[in-house]
Amino acid sequence: MDICAVVMAAGDGKRMKSSHSKVVHQVAGKPIVKWVYDALCEAGCGEQVYIVGDKQEEIRDVLGEGVAYVFQEQRLGTGHAVRQAEPFLEGRGGYVIVLPGDSPMVSAETINKALSRMKEGDYAAIVITASAEDPTGYGRVVRDDNGNVLKIVEHRDCSEEELKIKEINSSMYVFKTPLLLSALGRLSASNAQKEYYLTDTIGILIKDGGTVGSIICDYEDTLGVNDRYQLMQANKIMNKRILRKHMMNGVEIVDEDSTWIHSAVEIGRDTIILPGTTIMGNTIIGEDCIIGENTRLESVQVGSGTTIDYSVASEAVIGSNCRIGPFSHIRPGTLLKDNVTIGAYVEVKASEIDEYTRARHLTYIGDSKVGKNVIFGAGTVTCNYDGVEKVGCTIEDNVFVGGNANILASVVLGHDSYIAAGSTINQDVPALGLGIARSMQKNKENWVADRNRLRGANYIKLDTRRSEV
Numbered sequence: 449m450d451i452c453a454v455v456m457a458a459g460d461g462k463r464m465k466s467s468h469s470k471v472v473h474q475v476a477g478k479p480i481v482k483w484v485y486d487a488l489c490e491a492g493c494g495e496q497v498y499i500v501g502d503k504q505e506e507i508r509d510v511l512g513e514g515v516a517y518v519f520q521e522q523r524l525g526t527g528h529a530v531r532q533a534e535p536f537l538e539g540r541g542g543y544v545i546v547l548p549g550d551s552p553m554v555s556a557e558t559i560n561k562a563l564s565r566m567k568e569g570d571y572a573a574i575v576i577t578a579s580a581e582d583p584t585g586y587g588r589v590v591r592d593d594n595g596n597v598l599k600i601v602e603h604r605d606c607s608e609e610e611l612k613i614k615e616i617n618s619s620m621y622v623f624k625t626p627l628l629l630s631a632l633g634r635l636s637a638s639n640a641q642k643e644y645y646l647t648d649t650i651g652i653l654i655k656d657g658g659t660v661g662s663i664i665c666d667y668e669d670t671l672g673v674n675d676r677y678q679l680m681q682a683n684k685i686m687n688k689r690i691l692r693k694h695m696m697n698g699v700e701i702v703d704e705d706s707t708w709i710h711s712a713v714e715i716g717r718d719t720i721i722l723p724g725t726t727i728m729g730n731t732i733i734g735e736d737c738i739i740g741e742n743t744r745l746e747s748v749q750v751g752s753g754t755t756i757d758y759s760v761a762s763e764a765v766i767g768s769n770c771r772i773g774p775f776s777h778i779r780p781g782t783l784l785k786d787n788v789t790i791g792a793y794v795e796v797k798a799s800e801i802d803e804y805t806r807a808r809h810l811t812y813i814g815d816s817k818v819g820k821n822v823i824f825g826a827g828t829v830t831c832n833y834d835g836v837e838k839v840g841c842t843i844e845d846n847v848f849v850g851g852n853a854n855i856l857a858s859v860v861l862g863h864d865s866y867i868a869a870g871s872t873i874n875q876d877v878p879a880l881g882l883g884i885a886r887s888m889q890k891n892k893e894n895w896v897a898d899r900n901r902l903r904g905a906n907y908i909k910l911d912t913r914r915s916e917v
């Protein structure tokens with residue numbers, strides 16, 4: 449059987465009020481049109497043609513060159529859009545699946561159901577419909593007394609009676625290809641929007657004596673994204689589905705309302721996701737981790753047994769049994785091996801940190817290579833910018849860095865060395881040595897009494913205003 453698909457994706461998307469094509473807006477981290485493409489591929493339909501408009505580059509960037517594109521110069525409606533695919537459809541028998549590019553919830557299951565229904569009887573077309581609690585804006589499916597589809601009427605063209613119909617057109621169809629071609633040639637634009645409606649092909653096929661069947665889906669599976677509110681709704685529905693899938697796979701999710709997980713994310717069993725957590729991009733998390741609360745991970749790889757608490761990490765690799773947070777920032781290009789501890793107000797950028805190393809408080813490590821079992825005292829800073837370029841330092845195994853030390857660009861701290869607290873280290877420190885770089889302390893005996901500066905019980909009085917002390 450010759451089966452191909454036409455996806456309408458050239459619309460201006462006026463209701464989105466965006467400078468971008470409507471169909472590249474993301475739902476659960478994936479462009480809307482990519483959801484459609486993936487559903488078609490999963491349903492086994494590899495031959496796809498996309499009707500694109502002025503923003504076609506954005507769509508081509510998403511889908512690549514594995515599909516065909518047809519440019520619709522003027523946006524004269526969905527019927528006009530599909531007509532642009534005529535050269536692609538002419539001479540073909542079999543079925544054509546027609547989908548809107550703005551319906552991310554479409555699934556392979558729905559497409560396959562429509563194809564099976566088509567094969568069951570002698571149908572000219574199958575319309576996929578749904579019952580909407582609020583059908584505003586959708587085309588309505590008008591049926592005769594026997595329940596057969598008669599026509600589809602767009603919201604703006606509906607009579608009072610038709611407006612009451614709750615069954616909506618999803619804009620997803622399967623047609624017999626030659627019959628679709630014959631109906632497309634007979635569309636007119638005599639309607640409220642002065643557009644060529646694809647929906648009118650249904651009435652034409654029935655007038656021709658054909659039968660149009662339908663399958664009724666869940667409203668959520670047909671949701672079209674036309675404005676930002678529907679985009680939010682689609683994200684919410686898709687997110688709940690993704691969370692459910694992870695829960696069924698053994699991931700514990702404490703609060704589905706405040707947890708957001710993108711479609712490509714993978715999570716191992718017995719990992720717990722605490723509230724307020726967003727997991728984005730191609731993040732992969734191992735087993736037995738605790739992530740959150742209030743954490744954002746974007747394209748991060750996390751080993752098993754790691755905890756990440758109130759932190760932000762992106763494009764980084766975090767090993768197994770690491771302790772991250774609270775309030776850590778792990779930036780792109782970072783590689784943390786196993787059993788590393790990164791604590792409060794610690795930022796790591798493009799650095800490699802080996803096993804069992806600990807930076808528990810107030811530290812910045814940038815562009816550096818750090819060995820095993822290193823300890824960073826509070827307030828350590830790698831001064832990785834020499835004013836011209838970013839160059840980190842090298843800290844070998846078992847180094848102890850005292851509090852508030854600055855390690856300048858390119859410096860090498862040899863293995864098992866100590867750095868005295870408060871030092872600014874601008875030269876290499878030899879292995880097993882001590883690096884100290886601070887002025888000697890002087891104590892002045894009785895200085896306070898001599899200067900009459902005793903503070904005693906001179907407490908500061910609190911002001912009644914909250915902002916003042």
Ligand code: UD1
Binds near residue numbers: 459527588646
């Ligand atoms: C369409 C249907 C409506 C259905 C709804 C479901 C028509 C006339 N109406 O309305 O019955 O209930 O979808 O979501 O078909 N497009 C083009 N070129 C154009 C116009 C549109 O490629 O000239 C594309 C758009 O990019 C979009 C799709 O076709 O992806 C549907 O167009 P849209 O304007 O969103 O139609 P709806 O008003 O949603």
Ligand code: MG
Binds near residue numbers: 550672673
């Ligand atoms: Mg739409």
